[in-house]
Amino acid sequence: MMEPVSAPEARPKKPQSAGQVRLSAWRVLRLLRPYAWQLMIAGCLLIITNALGLAFPLVIRTLLNTVLVQRNARELNQLIGVLAIIFVAQALIGTGQGYLVTSVGERLSFGLRSDLFRHLQGMPLSFFDQRRTGELMSRVTNDVSLLQTSLTGNVLPLASEIVVLAGSVIITLTINWRFTLLAMVVAPAAGLAASLLGRRIRSTTRGVQEGLGDAGIVLEEALAAPRVVKAFSREDYEVGRFDQRMRQSLVHALRRASAQAVLGPLSGLIAFSGVTLVIWFGGQEVVAGRLTAGDLIAFIFYMVLVVGPLISLSNIYSQIQAALAASERIFELLDLPTEAALDHSPLAKLPDASGQLTFEHVSFTYPVAPASTGAQAILRPRVLRDVSFEVLPGQVVALVGPSGAGKTTILSLLLRLYEIDGGAIKLDGIDIRGVQVKSLREQMALVPQEPVLFGDSIAENVRYGRLDATDDELYRAVAAANALVFIEDLPLGMETVVGERGVKLSAGQRQRIAIARALLHNPRILLLDEATASLDNESEALVQDALTRLMQGRTTLVVAHRLTTVERADQILVLDQGHIVERGTHGELMELDGLYRRLYTRSFEDPGTITPSLV
Ligand SMILES: Nc1ncnc2c1ncn2[C@@H]1O[C@H](COP(=O)(O)OP(=O)(O)O)[C@@H](O)[C@H]1O
Ligand SMILES: [Mg+2]
Structure with a gap:
């Protein structure tokens, strides 16, 4: 496993010329x-x-x-x-x-x-x-x-x-x-x-x-x-x-x-x-x-x-x-340069997407800090190599694979959080580099592995998904995310301020708030990075239930750790070292008797999840 490379300490003690x-x-x-x-x-x-x-x-x-x-x-x-x-x-x-x-x-x-x-x-x-x-x-x-x-x-x-x-x-x-x-x-x-x-x-x-x-x-x-x-x-x-x-x-x-x-x-x-x-x-x-x-x-x-x-x-x-x-x-x-400056010419807005996604021979290496030496850059491994797949509108595609395989990276690339080195990522056939970044991200919602809550009320944290949402919409999103159960028990309900990092809430509760946030955002495309071991059985059931509601009618790309999610997926992509090694449905992959089956069988000893240490 590779540690993310931290930027070398910049020491720009360069002497300034008179001109500068x-x-x-x-x-x-x-x-x-x-x-x-x-x-x-x-x-x-x-x-x-x-x-x-x-x-x-x-x-x-x-x-x-x-x-x-x-x-x-x-x-x-x-x-x-x-x-x-x-x-x-x-x-x-x-x-x-x-x-x-x-x-x-x-x-x-x-x-x-x-x-x-x-x-x-x-x-x-x-x-x-x-x-x-x-x-x-x-x-x-x-x-x-x-x-x-x-x-x-x-x-x-x-x-x-x-x-x-x-x-x-x-x-x-x-x-x-x-x-x-x-x-x-x-x-x-x-x-x-x-x-x-x-x-x-x-x-x-x-x-x-x-x-x-x-x-x-x-x-x-x-x-x-x-x-x-x-x-x-x-x-x-x-x-x-x-x-x-x-x-x-x-x-x-x-x-x-x-x-x-x-x-x-x-x-x-x-x-x-x-x-x-x-x-x-x-x-x-x-x-x-x-x-x-x-x-x-x-x-x-x-x-x-x-x-x-x-x-x-x-x-x-x-x-x-x-x-x-x-x-x-x-x-x-x-x-x-800012992200906006990366768009060379004033680009068009992405029209409302139907939600068809394609990766075409995508390869990617995380960028290095500009100050570091070239030697280090050569040693950097490709994080993704020649990744191609297609997701049809409304489909659920599960990404499965060992830790460090590149699953989270794929979600980041879809949001265009990084620039790919080769290939193309398309939404409804439009290259995502050809549209305004903002309009692209507006049509997606990300539920990260460890949701971050801001040091504000629960209501404001959910509203982050859509700033102009009415109280009614807010309420419905929270209810659909199975979050109402615990929020009603809090002294101030929706107005309860969650600590700087939401430390007063459990992992499962934080995730449900993040799901409510995504529901309110109402995106065409949903990107889920499932949390694994941090949830107890009851939370797991509640979160799973909320997720099912969230995925309805949306194209979903999910980094799956739960068997329930994997089994239900229209397509499973098995990633290993930045490469798609197997693809198909649960049944097909089990028959294939490859990496997927090994991951699946190992998880059999711990029903409900694929072994977290591996995924
Ligand atoms: N921000 C980053 N900068 C540099 N390297 C990263 C970064 N994030 C992840 N990586 C590396 O990219 C590879 C894939 O990471 P990731 O997509 O997070 O894996 P997964 O989600 O499948 O566990 C890993 O080797 C990881 O070390
Ligand atoms: Mg990950």
Whole structure:
């Protein structure tokens, strides 16, 4: 028996080329486009507050040159008035602008999460076979959060700091261009530091997020299966697994922290060495009488104004690098093709089928995760080889065979959950690849081997089969599925919420709800993956009875474990290792004296079912 191959852990720590970086930066900006208006208003408010802030050194200059030197008290009062107005205006504008920016961030992450979820819903089943739930959840939650905080916290500040910086530089240039240029000789050093540390911040952020994703896998698995964890007393083991992966994240986070911690102060140091140059040179000018003390001090104030934004710019830059790392992980998901994208051209809807099914020389191999090596792909066995059969409308066809023979796979292929490698599957003579996937699936219902119930009321779980069903239809479906018997005993009846996985219900009860769901869906074609050993005798009889009602007037393809089902089938297909080895009715196959007879005779010791371990 082959274990399903799990996707090899993806470690895409590929270095990003400059082109890719620019691309994802551009895409991040495009995410903000719906909020252009809010951002523009917020930007204007920012410019105003900053312009007001720029007036401050001018006030100081007046204070020094006019008030203090000329001892003018009236001018002082005016100055204080101006200062008060500036500060109040700044506070008010800051409030409005803060709300605008934060609300954009919240909406952005809402929209992005919604898009991601929609996209994930559209992914083909093979994608979910290859990816781990916890890791995907981490991208939808952690990466979007990181993008939100590091983006909205920084896009406007970035604009504002640039405005302040440009303003300060222009003013310093007009006051004394030689000093300004002198201070700027240190600029290349600052640029180099930012570039090196920025790259490091980005790659470590990717590591942090990957670690979080890995930890999310453990989180999801351990929390979803507490029964197994506790039965084997593996609580400490799970804690260890979780910590180990969180530690990966921590190691990267600490490296990032050191890079971020260095970047701001280092930029400050570099910038202040520029200022120091100016003080040294300017001081000499004042001593030589070529410059007034007030001018030098005002100039130094502006220089300090320049240094502030430089330091915050470098911090913003580091945040933006983190945002880009998160956005790459988000775009990676969004760029994967969905099922709808697999339909090359807008396809026709499948007309209401009469229910004639054909498999023509179908062969199939489960797809491998794209990240894995070719060697592994070569080793993968064909799951189905040259499978051909026909089911006429209203017929019941039973699939029988040892475990791993490919029975469930055939049902999945009919639903077009996977793409076949060769041959064709036709419904009423129409190739199922030639019609809209949705219209195909609408005409089928699947009752899986282990039905999944959602953490909602029984009524809602049944309604999943058809969302617009009336209460009356719902009731009739539940009754026909023999589910009313136990539902009436529940305290809230149909409104009883079944646990996250319906754990409060027995296997037989869950199956009857799944049958009611399928009945409500009222499909032309019924796909049944029978449950075996999990049912006791009484449940078995009730389920069987419900199934008989469900199959009436429908084409049914059933993975059969119960003799009653097998014996009643119009046709039995015996599968072994992905190949149909025998076909016929029960009587014919018994006479053939092959695999079917062996399976049947063995089950004779345990009447009622074909030995579950074999089927
Ligand atoms: N999602 C999957 N990805 C890869 N291999 C799979 C997957 N599901 C089943 N297989 C493999 O395909 C083969 C047939 O599986 P299946 O159709 O489930 O068998 P059956 O229902 O007859 O027991 C098995 O070898 C199984 O390991
Ligand atoms: Mg199966």
